[in-house]
């Protein structure tokens with residue numbers, strides 16, 4: 573008998589349903605449906621299925637963990653620079669998502685380092701039509717010789733209409749990356765998260781300092797002649813901020829309309845606005861909106877609200893939004909003067925003023 577098709581009493585009054593003797597098959601089927609939903613549509617959830625097997629008189633709880641990829645934790649940030657871990661993570665996601673195919677990414681977050689690339693990836697991947705690799709694959713810089721099949725194997729499975737993405741911020745400054753990406757597909761949509769190059773350089777230095785505490789001072793590295801001379805644009809932390817210079821290379825392989833620029837500053841002050849524009853660029857329905865964000869005062873950054881699944885609210889880990897090392901005012905002013913003409917050139921190239929002053 574079908575559930576709910578219980579007999580009617582005389583006078584057409586519906587009788588109360590008989591108590592289910594064995595409710596567990598139904599409970600299980602609901603849970604299995606939920607797990608499948610998670611595997612298909614959410615790369616972000618870990619579902620704990622609690623199955624009660626109930627031989628008479630015995631109550632036993634069985635815990636099964638179905639991982640659909642954990643994105644926002646510290647572990648993931650450690651893995652950011654570990655392509656081997658990238659493989660293991662995405663395969664764990666694909667083993668739970670048995671549906672769809674692994675496709676080469678149709679959109680890439682190519683930069684810039686310390687611009688806010690992790691926030692963009694984590695925010696856009698809550699869109700049901702976006703599936704993302706949580707880790708930095710470094711395919712178009714360090715791992716290119718592994719071939720496109722290897723790269724494809726890292727991708728999550730996607731269904732018709734879904735897009736797959738990855739982010740590796742070093743692509744933006746890698747000379748070969750534009751040509752290699754265009755060779756994969758010249759239709760690839762490119763996303764560049766840009767941030768005031770002076771703040772970006774200090775953020776970059778702050779990160780390096782946490783790994784190498786005996787590093788020379790920022791001033792010593794940023795200026796020649798032991799911190800007294802001209803700006804040293806050969807230092808990576810400075811060079812990355814020469815956005816116009818790097819963009820030129822991309823523009824010889826991709827039209828400007830295929831490159832979307834996210835403002836790292838607005839990403840913090842108005843994440844929903846930036847995500848709205850990004851969804852438009854990707855041809856997605858605007859599903860990620862201000863409903864998804866709240867400003868976490870302790871963190872000092874926007875975080876994702878508690879999802880309906882009941883998981884906790886999610887902020888990026890502690891390596892994102894660090895307190896920067898203090899830099900002398902004169903050094904900052906000299907860097908501002910140095911970057912000004914490069915910034916103006918960049919604004920002209922992209923047709924947007926990011927107001928870095």
Ligand SMILES: Nc1ncnc2c1ncn2[C@@H]1O[C@H](COP(=O)(O)OS(=O)(=O)O)[C@@H](OP(=O)(O)O)[C@H]1O
Nearest residue numbers: 685686687688689690691775873874888892893894
């Ligand atoms: N919502 C939210 N939460 C936390 N942090 C946020 C957020 N939005 C943007 N940012 C800024 O992102 C900066 C780190 O940039 P990336 O993720 O591109 O860094 S990395 O290149 O992947 O290491 C990070 O830089 P620092 O503040 O210097 O740590 C943040 O300023």
